[in-house]
Amino acid sequence: MTDALPPYPVPPGPGRDRPASLVRRVLPAVAVMGAAGGLLVLLDHPSGTEALDDTASGGAGSAEIPSTTVAPPTTVAPSGGASSRSTTTTVPAAPTCTPSTTVTGDAVSTKYGPLQVQATVASDGSLCTIEALQVPSNDRKSVSINQRAVPTLTQRALAAGDTDFDAVSGATISSNAYKRSLQSVLDQL
Amino acid sequence: MSGPGQRPFRASHRCMGTVASLHVHDTVEPAVVDAAARATFDELDRLEEIFSTFRPESEISRANRGELHLLDCSVEVVDVLDACTWLEHTTGGAFSAHPPDRPGQIDPAGFVKGWATERATRRLTEAGLEHWYLSVGGDLQVHGHPTGRDRWVVALTDPTTPGEIVATLAVDEGAVATSGTAARGRHLWDGRSGGRAAALASMTVTGPHLAWADALATAAFVLGADGVGWVSRFDGYHALAVTLEGELLADPVLAAHADA
Numbered sequence: 001m002t003d004a005l006p007p008y009p010v011p012p013g014p015g016r017d018r019p020a021s022l023v024r025r026v027l028p029a030v031a032v033m034g035a036a037g038g039l040l041v042l043l044d045h046p047s048g049t050e051a052l053d054d055t056a057s058g059g060a061g062s063a064e065i066p067s068t069t070v071a072p073p074t075t076v077a078p079s080g081g082a083s084s085r086s087t088t089t090t091v092p093a094a095p096t097c098t099p100s101t102t103v104t105g106d107a108v109s110t111k112y113g114p115l116q117v118q119a120t121v122a123s124d125g126s127l128c129t130i131e132a133l134q135v136p137s138n139d140r141k142s143v144s145i146n147q148r149a150v151p152t153l154t155q156r157a158l159a160a161g162d163t164d165f166d167a168v169s170g171a172t173i174s175s176n177a178y179k180r181s182l183q184s185v186l187d188q189l
Numbered sequence: 190m191s192g193p194g195q196r197p198f199r200a201s202h203r204c205m206g207t208v209a210s211l212h213v214h215d216t217v218e219p220a221v222v223d224a225a226a227r228a229t230f231d232e233l234d235r236l237e238e239i240f241s242t243f244r245p246e247s248e249i250s251r252a253n254r255g256e257l258h259l260l261d262c263s264v265e266v267v268d269v270l271d272a273c274t275w276l277e278h279t280t281g282g283a284f285s286a287h288p289p290d291r292p293g294q295i296d297p298a299g300f301v302k303g304w305a306t307e308r309a310t311r312r313l314t315e316a317g318l319e320h321w322y323l324s325v326g327g328d329l330q331v332h333g334h335p336t337g338r339d340r341w342v343v344a345l346t347d348p349t350t351p352g353e354i355v356a357t358l359a360v361d362e363g364a365v366a367t368s369g370t371a372a373r374g375r376h377l378w379d380g381r382s383g384g385r386a387a388a389l390a391s392m393t394v395t396g397p398h399l400a401w402a403d404a405l406a407t408a409a410f411v412l413g414a415d416g417v418g419w420v421s422r423f424d425g426y427h428a429l430a431v432t433l434e435g436e437l438l439a440d441p442v443l444a445a446h447a448d449a
Contacts, residue, residue, distance in 0.1 A: 004268040006307065006398040008275065009405070009423040124337075165357050166212065166335050169327040169367045169393060170346030179327050179346045180208060187199045187210050 097128035103188050105181035107134060115177040119185045130182065197336060198222045202230040205237055205302055207326030213313070214320040214336050225316035229309045229323065236305040239263050242296050253294045269304065273297050276404050284408035303328050303366055303403020328366040328406075330399040348390035349435040356429065356437060363425075364399035368392050368406035388413035389430050395443065396426035414438060 099120030107116040116134040119127045167186065170179040198213040211229060213222050239262070241247045248266055251257040259266060273286035273295075286297045306325040310332070313321050320333030322341055331341045340359040347355035348369050358365060369391035392410035394402045401423070409416030409428055417438050420428035427440040 004265045004308070005272055005304070006400050008272075009396070009398070009401045009426060165342040165344040165354075166338075167210070167322055167324050167329055167331075167341060167343045167365075168346060169324075169329065169343050169365050170348065170369070170391065182344075182346075183208070183210050183324065183327070184201065186212075187201045189197075189199065 097122050097126060099128045103185050104133070105188075106184035108177040108180045108184075110177045115181055117178065117181045117185060119182075121189060125189050127185075130185075132178075198226070200226050200230075202233065204230070204233045205241070205305070205325060206243070209233055209306070209326075210322075210324045212322050212335070213318055214333070215318045217318065221316055222318065225313050225318055228312035228316070232309040232312055233305060233325070236265070236301070236308065239265065240269070240297060240301045240305070242294075242298060249295065249297070269297050269301060270295065272304070272400070272404075273300050276300065276408065280408035280411075283411040284404055299407045300400070300404045302326070303364070304400035306330060306403075307364065307399040328364070328399060328403050330364045331360050332362055334361055345391075345393055345429070347435065348431050349433065355431055355435075358393075358395060358429075358443075360395060363395060363397045364402040365393065365395050366399060366403040366406045367394075368403075368410040388433070389416070390433050390435070391431045392416055393429045394420055394426055395429075396423070402426065 100123040101121050103119050103121055105117045105119070107114045109115075114134045115132065117130055118133045119130045122128055168179040168183045195216060198211075198219075200211045202209045202211070209230065211226050213226070215222070237247075238244065239248045242249055242253070244250060248257060248262045252259050252262060252266075259270065270286070273284075276284040277286065284299060286295050286300065288294060288296050302325060306323055306328060307330045310321070310323050310330050313323070314332070318332075320335065322329050322331040327346075329343065331343075334340050335342075340361040343358045343360060343365045344354045345356045345358065345367065347353040369389075389410055392406050394406040394409060396402045396405070405420050405423065405426055406428070409420045409430075412419055414430065414432065417428045417430050417440055420426050421440045421442070427443040429440065429443050430438045432438065
């Protein structure tokens, strides 16, 4: 066994650090790999499932969706109170930030057109403002979203102190493009 | 911590259909960081060569065509498939390396991206570096802290409102991974029903290892709002989700750390 994998995550309670015999579980499946859904057949087979339960870590071996006894997630109110993140939210005064340079992020293509952000940067490397130079606009719905999004972008970032970050994570087509263009700004600082 | 006049090291590298970003804030000889960065990117490339289903000559592609037996593949392949089997079982099929539209094929991409990113960071620790993050397409592993702050701050983009940041997360060691509707998509099917997963806009998971955080984010995304509580069952892993209505759902532990 190599050390190619980090320790398997285990839920609290008794369990093994890793299901050591699981590799042997893979080997017989490999023999039928050519057939459609080979490994799935093995897992669905009642005796196959029991065998996996023997070796899988503790409670993590359960194939059930967790029950409702798990503590419900907390709904986090967005800044500015209430449930709205519209432009009418009262915004506290932005901290002062004196721009000394401008950094332009990569233009990232999306299926609605290119998206590119530009940031002004203070001498200590903190971002003062972020604005979109190009926004995807080929799609009508995308245009209305961007007309709303472009003016709030910088303001929201300043309001929450959000210009002061090191990296970006996210999902979806448009925000992926924003994330990549913004990360490319951070990569150039 | 950078010395006076020494700027943090930043580099990017195209791979895995996206861009890898490496930031290093250690105070070291530039040659040391340059070599470590090159080794890190080389490792990402090496792993992509083995696992990419978009490369006809990768070991996975050749195995899917029956040209190469899985037992004759690189040793990492067996371990990655081991992990995928465990994940498929643990998630009740919500995570699956078996695309429903390509029966008999394996596609471990949903696990490989996070696993490969974390694995590549070994090159940084081997070089003695302590303050860095490696992000591949917004899924990142971090260590230490940036200059002037005690933790790395990661901004999460709002999947429902392009151009907005929904929250930031401060992390000093571990991983942040986000799964959502615009991921390359081939791994975002609901392994239980074979259909597309679509109840949430995005799911972000933090925890010690990007290999697991990435896969748990993928599985939890499929589970929907229940996914947030499900992730918290794994020691050290916590989730934060954005619903289609733009509402933020957070593990109570994470809510204490998120700035929204």
